[in-house]
Amino acid sequence: MIVKHFQEVEPKVSPDSPGVEVRWVLGKPDGAPRFAMRVIEVAPGHATPRHQHWWEHEVFVLEGEGVVWSRAGERVLRPGVAVYVPGNEEHQFLNTGTGPLRFICVIPHTESGS
Amino acid sequence: MIVKHFQEVEPKVSPDSPGVEVRWVLGKPDGAPRFAMRVIEVAPGHATPRHQHWWEHEVFVLEGEGVVWSRAGERVLRPGVAVYVPGNEEHQFLNTGTGPLRFICVIPHTESGS
Numbered sequence: 001m002i003v004k005h006f007q008e009v010e011p012k013v014s015p016d017s018p019g020v021e022v023r024w025v026l027g028k029p030d031g032a033p034r035f036a037m038r039v040i041e042v043a044p045g046h047a048t049p050r051h052q053h054w055w056e057h058e059v060f061v062l063e064g065e066g067v068v069w070s071r072a073g074e075r076v077l078r079p080g081v082a083v084y085v086p087g088n089e090e091h092q093f094l095n096t097g098t099g100p101l102r103f104i105c106v107i108p109h110t111e112s113g114s
Numbered sequence: 115m116i117v118k119h120f121q122e123v124e125p126k127v128s129p130d131s132p133g134v135e136v137r138w139v140l141g142k143p144d145g146a147p148r149f150a151m152r153v154i155e156v157a158p159g160h161a162t163p164r165h166q167h168w169w170e171h172e173v174f175v176l177e178g179e180g181v182v183w184s185r186a187g188e189r190v191l192r193p194g195v196a197v198y199v200p201g202n203e204e205h206q207f208l209n210t211g212t213g214p215l216r217f218i219c220v221i222p223h224t225e226s227g228s
Contacts, residue, residue: 001182001184001186001198001203001205002197002198003182003189003196003197003198004195004196005194005196006196007194026172026196030198031198032172032198033170033201034148035148035220037174037220056148058140060153060174060218068115068117070115075115077117080119080121081117081118081119081120082120082140083115083116084115084116084140084146085115087147091115106149
Protein backbone atom coordinates (compact mmCIF):
# COMPACT_ATOMS: atom_id res chain seq x y z
CA MET A 1 0.00 0.00 0.00
CA ILE A 2 1.24 3.46 -0.86
CA VAL A 3 -0.07 6.56 0.92
CA LYS A 4 0.93 10.14 0.08
CA HIS A 5 -0.52 13.64 0.13
CA PHE A 6 -0.86 14.95 -3.41
CA GLN A 7 1.16 18.05 -2.53
CA GLU A 8 4.18 15.80 -1.83
CA VAL A 9 4.29 15.10 -5.57
CA GLU A 10 6.31 17.54 -7.66
CA PRO A 11 4.12 19.39 -10.18
CA LYS A 12 5.11 19.31 -13.84
CA VAL A 13 4.58 22.21 -16.20
CA SER A 14 4.48 21.70 -19.95
CA PRO A 15 5.82 24.50 -22.20
CA ASP A 16 2.67 24.28 -24.35
CA SER A 17 0.38 24.66 -21.30
CA PRO A 18 1.27 27.84 -19.40
CA GLY A 19 -0.60 28.16 -16.13
CA VAL A 20 -1.28 24.41 -15.92
CA GLU A 21 0.43 22.17 -13.37
CA VAL A 22 0.11 18.38 -13.45
CA ARG A 23 0.93 16.09 -10.53
CA TRP A 24 1.16 12.38 -11.38
CA VAL A 25 -0.10 11.28 -7.95
CA LEU A 26 -0.54 7.53 -8.55
CA GLY A 27 0.71 5.60 -11.56
CA LYS A 28 3.25 3.22 -13.02
CA PRO A 29 6.05 4.13 -10.53
CA ASP A 30 3.74 3.05 -7.69
CA GLY A 31 3.09 -0.28 -9.39
CA ALA A 32 -0.34 0.66 -10.70
CA PRO A 33 -0.96 -1.73 -13.60
CA ARG A 34 -3.71 -0.03 -15.58
CA PHE A 35 -4.43 3.64 -14.96
CA ALA A 36 -2.90 6.79 -13.48
CA MET A 37 -4.43 9.39 -11.17
CA ARG A 38 -3.24 12.94 -11.77
CA VAL A 39 -4.16 16.18 -9.99
CA ILE A 40 -4.28 19.08 -12.43
CA GLU A 41 -4.29 22.73 -11.39
CA VAL A 42 -5.21 25.50 -13.81
CA ALA A 43 -4.36 29.06 -12.74
CA PRO A 44 -6.97 31.83 -13.05
CA GLY A 45 -7.27 33.04 -16.66
CA HIS A 46 -5.64 29.90 -18.01
CA ALA A 47 -6.85 26.72 -19.70
CA THR A 48 -5.63 23.31 -20.74
CA PRO A 49 -4.86 22.91 -24.45
CA ARG A 50 -7.83 22.24 -26.72
CA HIS A 51 -6.90 18.77 -27.92
CA GLN A 52 -7.94 15.16 -28.41
CA HIS A 53 -6.30 11.74 -27.98
CA TRP A 54 -7.27 8.07 -28.00
CA TRP A 55 -7.61 7.76 -24.23
CA GLU A 56 -10.54 8.70 -22.05
CA HIS A 57 -10.61 11.02 -19.04
CA GLU A 58 -12.46 10.46 -15.78
CA VAL A 59 -12.41 13.79 -13.96
CA PHE A 60 -13.57 15.01 -10.54
CA VAL A 61 -13.45 18.71 -9.63
CA LEU A 62 -11.91 19.39 -6.22
CA GLU A 63 -11.78 23.18 -6.09
CA GLY A 64 -12.52 26.30 -8.10
CA GLU A 65 -14.77 27.41 -10.92
CA GLY A 66 -14.51 26.73 -14.62
CA VAL A 67 -16.01 25.23 -17.70
CA VAL A 68 -15.23 22.22 -19.81
CA TRP A 69 -15.54 22.78 -23.54
CA SER A 70 -16.39 20.27 -26.24
CA ARG A 71 -17.88 20.70 -29.73
CA ALA A 72 -21.29 20.10 -28.09
CA GLY A 73 -20.88 23.23 -25.95
CA GLU A 74 -19.62 24.31 -22.53
CA ARG A 75 -20.58 22.83 -19.18
CA VAL A 76 -20.01 24.43 -15.79
CA LEU A 77 -17.46 22.98 -13.38
CA ARG A 78 -17.65 23.32 -9.61
CA PRO A 79 -16.45 21.12 -6.73
CA GLY A 80 -18.09 17.69 -6.82
CA VAL A 81 -18.70 17.70 -10.58
CA ALA A 82 -17.50 14.60 -12.45
CA VAL A 83 -16.74 14.61 -16.19
CA TYR A 84 -16.34 11.67 -18.56
CA VAL A 85 -14.49 12.61 -21.74
CA PRO A 86 -14.52 9.69 -24.23
CA GLY A 87 -11.41 8.91 -26.25
CA ASN A 88 -10.98 10.94 -29.44
CA GLU A 89 -13.33 13.72 -28.28
CA GLU A 90 -11.88 17.21 -28.46
CA HIS A 91 -11.98 18.95 -25.06
CA GLN A 92 -10.59 21.81 -23.00
CA PHE A 93 -10.76 22.77 -19.31
CA LEU A 94 -10.88 26.53 -18.59
CA ASN A 95 -10.59 28.33 -15.27
CA THR A 96 -13.24 31.08 -15.14
CA GLY A 97 -12.79 31.91 -11.44
CA THR A 98 -10.39 33.95 -9.35
CA GLY A 99 -8.68 31.04 -7.58
CA PRO A 100 -7.11 27.83 -8.85
CA LEU A 101 -9.23 25.26 -10.69
CA ARG A 102 -8.09 21.89 -9.36
CA PHE A 103 -9.35 18.52 -10.52
CA ILE A 104 -8.50 14.85 -10.52
CA CYS A 105 -8.00 13.33 -13.96
CA VAL A 106 -7.67 9.55 -14.32
CA ILE A 107 -6.33 8.11 -17.57
CA PRO A 108 -5.26 4.66 -18.77
CA HIS A 109 -1.52 4.13 -19.04
CA THR A 110 -0.14 5.61 -22.23
CA GLU A 111 3.37 5.30 -23.59
CA SER A 112 4.11 8.95 -22.88
CA GLY A 113 2.63 9.01 -19.36
CA SER A 114 4.32 7.93 -16.17
CA MET B 115 -18.96 14.12 -22.87
CA ILE B 116 -20.90 13.43 -19.70
CA VAL B 117 -21.03 15.93 -16.83
CA LYS B 118 -22.77 15.34 -13.50
CA HIS B 119 -22.48 16.30 -9.86
CA PHE B 120 -21.68 13.24 -7.78
CA GLN B 121 -24.68 13.90 -5.54
CA GLU B 122 -26.98 13.37 -8.54
CA VAL B 123 -25.97 9.71 -8.42
CA GLU B 124 -28.04 7.47 -6.16
CA PRO B 125 -25.95 5.99 -3.34
CA LYS B 126 -25.95 2.23 -2.87
CA VAL B 127 -25.73 0.54 0.50
CA SER B 128 -24.59 -3.04 0.85
CA PRO B 129 -26.09 -5.17 3.64
CA ASP B 130 -22.60 -6.31 4.66
CA SER B 131 -21.33 -2.71 4.91
CA PRO B 132 -23.55 -0.74 7.31
CA GLY B 133 -22.70 2.96 7.36
CA VAL B 134 -21.03 2.83 3.95
CA GLU B 135 -22.56 4.43 0.86
CA VAL B 136 -21.14 3.93 -2.62
CA ARG B 137 -21.94 6.12 -5.61
CA TRP B 138 -20.86 4.74 -9.00
CA VAL B 139 -20.21 8.20 -10.46
CA LEU B 140 -18.56 7.24 -13.77
CA GLY B 141 -18.43 3.77 -15.28
CA LYS B 142 -19.75 1.31 -17.83
CA PRO B 143 -23.20 2.96 -18.19
CA ASP B 144 -21.43 6.18 -19.24
CA GLY B 145 -19.44 4.31 -21.87
CA ALA B 146 -16.22 4.20 -19.86
CA PRO B 147 -14.26 1.29 -21.35
CA ARG B 148 -11.73 0.45 -18.67
CA PHE B 149 -12.28 1.77 -15.14
CA ALA B 150 -14.96 3.17 -12.85
CA MET B 151 -14.88 6.17 -10.52
CA ARG B 152 -16.86 5.73 -7.31
CA VAL B 153 -17.38 8.14 -4.40
CA ILE B 154 -17.53 6.27 -1.11
CA GLU B 155 -18.84 7.77 2.12
CA VAL B 156 -18.21 6.13 5.49
CA ALA B 157 -20.30 7.38 8.41
CA PRO B 158 -18.62 8.24 11.75
CA GLY B 159 -17.84 5.08 13.73
CA HIS B 160 -18.08 2.88 10.65
CA ALA B 161 -15.63 1.21 8.29
CA THR B 162 -15.52 -0.61 4.99
CA PRO B 163 -15.21 -4.41 5.22
CA ARG B 164 -11.71 -5.78 5.81
CA HIS B 165 -11.26 -7.67 2.54
CA GLN B 166 -9.13 -8.32 -0.50
CA HIS B 167 -9.74 -8.87 -4.22
CA TRP B 168 -7.78 -9.11 -7.44
CA TRP B 169 -8.30 -5.51 -8.48
CA GLU B 170 -6.39 -2.45 -7.34
CA HIS B 171 -7.73 0.75 -5.78
CA GLU B 172 -6.64 4.30 -6.56
CA VAL B 173 -8.10 6.47 -3.81
CA PHE B 174 -8.22 10.21 -3.12
CA VAL B 175 -9.62 11.55 0.16
CA LEU B 176 -12.08 14.42 -0.29
CA GLU B 177 -13.34 15.03 3.23
CA GLY B 178 -13.07 13.77 6.79
CA GLU B 179 -10.63 11.92 8.99
CA GLY B 180 -9.78 8.26 9.07
CA VAL B 181 -7.21 5.56 8.67
CA VAL B 182 -6.54 2.92 6.09
CA TRP B 183 -5.52 -0.44 7.51
CA SER B 184 -3.35 -3.08 5.91
CA ARG B 185 -1.24 -5.89 7.43
CA ALA B 186 1.68 -3.43 7.33
CA GLY B 187 -0.14 -1.09 9.74
CA GLU B 188 -2.43 1.92 9.71
CA ARG B 189 -1.93 5.16 7.84
CA VAL B 190 -3.74 8.43 8.49
CA LEU B 191 -6.26 9.76 5.98
CA ARG B 192 -7.09 13.44 5.53
CA PRO B 193 -8.26 15.50 2.56
CA GLY B 194 -5.73 15.42 -0.28
CA VAL B 195 -4.25 12.04 0.68
CA ALA B 196 -4.00 9.49 -2.14
CA VAL B 197 -3.81 5.74 -1.52
CA TYR B 198 -2.74 2.97 -3.87
CA VAL B 199 -3.95 -0.46 -2.76
CA PRO B 200 -2.47 -3.20 -4.99
CA GLY B 201 -4.62 -6.12 -6.05
CA ASN B 202 -4.85 -8.99 -3.54
CA GLU B 203 -3.75 -6.83 -0.60
CA GLU B 204 -6.08 -6.93 2.40
CA HIS B 205 -7.31 -3.45 3.34
CA GLN B 206 -9.94 -1.50 5.26
CA PHE B 207 -10.95 2.17 5.42
CA LEU B 208 -12.11 3.41 8.86
CA ASN B 209 -13.72 6.71 9.79
CA THR B 210 -12.10 8.00 13.00
CA GLY B 211 -13.66 11.48 12.89
CA THR B 212 -16.98 13.03 13.78
CA GLY B 213 -18.14 13.81 10.23
CA PRO B 214 -18.35 11.70 7.08
CA LEU B 215 -15.19 10.23 5.56
CA ARG B 216 -15.58 10.69 1.81
CA PHE B 217 -13.15 9.49 -0.83
CA ILE B 218 -12.87 8.73 -4.50
CA CYS B 219 -12.04 5.10 -5.33
CA VAL B 220 -11.18 4.16 -8.90
CA ILE B 221 -11.19 0.48 -9.90
CA PRO B 222 -10.87 -1.44 -13.15
CA HIS B 223 -14.11 -2.86 -14.51
CA THR B 224 -15.04 -6.10 -12.76
CA GLU B 225 -17.86 -8.45 -13.63
CA SER B 226 -19.77 -7.51 -10.49
CA GLY B 227 -19.29 -3.75 -10.82
CA SER B 228 -21.32 -1.37 -12.95
